[in-house]
Amino acid sequence: GDSVTQMEGPVTLSEEAFLTINCTYTATGYPSLFWYVQYPGEGLQLLLKATKADDKGSNKGFEATYRKETTSFHLEKGSVQVSDSAVYFCALSGNYGGSQGNLIFGKGTKLSVKP
């Protein structure tokens, strides 16, 4: 079945450091890919998405490119801030069939940014 694998944390960085969180997926067909962020005590918020190969999603300085050839959707940010400390989830959603619309999540990566 479909699955998402993302790098395990926790990840600790200093402010202004470069961030990469790796995410790879296994899916039938061409899923949509998402990054969600969860701040402490809150629900998940959509950070960015990409719906087809080579699409780049971006938001708040974060970027991720849908790479079909490597089945990857790595999250990057050039300069992290303390306020970026959160748990980041990579997820996919099938675009057809019985699993259409249902999100499959990676296990999450906790990011801590130190001043």
Add this chain to the structure above:
Amino acid sequence: NAGVTQTPKFQVLKTGQSMTLQCAQDMNHEYMSWYRQDPGMGLRLIHYSVGAGITDQGEVPNGYNVSRSTTEDFPLRLLSAAPSQTSVYFCASSYSRSGNQPQHFGDGTRLSIL
């Protein structure tokens, strides 16, 4: 806008008790779903609904019931609580079932079963 509202935020139950977790959305979304979040497991789909009167099982449905009598509400029922159901539960909704639609999440219900 309220978005997706979950109640209660916290609940402690004894083994064998039943309860209903409430979820309501005010965005006229067709698709609603319930996930549970466990440490090191990410989020896993329990049940989902593509519209009023239509529900289906997700990855981990055992021990849970759902119904969708209105577009706005999608309650999750624990029939006989077990310690393995200790978790954080999230309700989510999206405009349609289309795979490219982002889902909007509530703030969660933290449930402890003793």
